[in-house]
Amino acid sequence: MREASRSETLEIAAKIGLIGAEVSELMEAWRLPDPFGQCPKLPDLTHFDEEIADILIRTLDLCAHFNVPVGEVLQRKLAFNETRAYSHGKRF
16 A cells, blocks of 8 residues: 555545544434434434434545445455454443
8 A cells, every 4th residue: 555645644634533523423413302303404314314424424435535345344344243242242
């Protein structure tokens, strides 16, 4: 793999940070009295749905940057997870 330039390194860091920001927004949606209530911006979605969609959009954008074969990677990871103990032997 080639070494990333400084500007690309910062771009990728920003993309990762935006995923984290969307996860924080999902937590804020979860804290609402009704996280599955109607989203004011997109009335056909819930607050929860909107934030999940944002996480997926940001994550898929990062995957596209690196040409990650998302379907294949997910299948392999899900198959591996099937071999692991529930919660990896931890309480949660």
